[in-house]
Amino acid sequence: MQMTLNRLLAVGGAAVLLGSTPVGGQVAVTRPEGSLHGFLMLRTQDGKRLADGDVLQTARNRSITTRVLFQFLDGSTYDETTVFTQSGHFHVVSDRLIQKGPAFPQPTDLSVDTASGTAVVRYTTDRGEPKTSTEHFTMPPDLANGILPTMLKNVRPEAAPKKVSMIVATPAPRLVRIAISSAGEDTFQIGSSSRRATHYVLKVELGGAAGAIAPLIGRQPPDSHIWISRDDAPEFVRGEQPFFDGAPLWRIELASPTWSK
Numbered sequence: 001m002q003m004t005l006n007r008l009l010a011v012g013g014a015a016v017l018l019g020s021t022p023v024g025g026q027v028a029v030t031r032p033e034g035s036l037h038g039f040l041m042l043r044t045q046d047g048k049r050l051a052d053g054d055v056l057q058t059a060r061n062r063s064i065t066t067r068v069l070f071q072f073l074d075g076s077t078y079d080e081t082t083v084f085t086q087s088g089h090f091h092v093v094s095d096r097l098i099q100k101g102p103a104f105p106q107p108t109d110l111s112v113d114t115a116s117g118t119a120v121v122r123y124t125t126d127r128g129e130p131k132t133s134t135e136h137f138t139m140p141p142d143l144a145n146g147i148l149p150t151m152l153k154n155v156r157p158e159a160a161p162k163k164v165s166m167i168v169a170t171p172a173p174r175l176v177r178i179a180i181s182s183a184g185e186d187t188f189q190i191g192s193s194s195r196r197a198t199h200y201v202l203k204v205e206l207g208g209a210a211g212a213i214a215p216l217i218g219r220q221p222p223d224s225h226i227w228i229s230r231d232d233a234p235e236f237v238r239g240e241q242p243f244f245d246g247a248p249l250w251r252i253e254l255a256s257p258t259w260s261k
Helices: 014-018 148-152 208-217
Strands: 036-043 049-060 063-072 077-085 091-100 108-113 118-124 130-136 163-169 173-190 193-205 224-229 236-241 250-254
Touching: 036 063, 108 163, 118 163, 118 173, 130 173, 148 193, 148 224, 148 236, 163 193, 173 224, 193 236
Parallel strands: none
Antiparallel strands: 036 049, 036 250, 049 063, 063 077, 077 091, 091 108, 108 118, 118 130, 163 173, 173 193, 193 224, 224 236, 236 250
């Protein structure tokens, strides 16, 4: 879910009914979001528990606010809050991502404001010095910070956008493209019942000289993955992504409550 990403657009008539993508990564709203509270678990690839999490979503007037919060066992925090609208199309108003604690080599606070076109990263250097980096962008309509799972719930696998945009901290704010492809369907179990999920693969395209050099020096970010259940009410069921530059893939899963006797 960090995986945490911003902004998508609409079409009319039959295209809306099909959940198609009219231009670039713009996606029509076919399943409007509302209020929810979900429970998450963050693990390593070999199953080691790293953090417990919540996804909180509230609707107010015309906007939706989504917060994904992970509290790590070592005291670290991952906290992303995204505000977006969904009047015909998804449009992120703002996104803020805070990462701090021992799990993250570099404490980072990334803020994106689409109205002003401003992205600000506050971070701490290896020497413990606080730094601030500000960039101004012409915000693309398919900016996806904070809402990629939401976006993918609104498309058919064959009609998913080929690419979307994202602002990341490197540590300076940088606008990159995310290529989206479907790796087919995987099966998961709910009790004794088998269910299906579409497996999406997300590849960061750095672009320019950095994009050409990154694979040669081992700095190309690993692919991320999102699984969306395939039924009448598609929903995020699993994710795998790196949470910082040079990080391994961490696995986001749904968690079930346990009860005291």
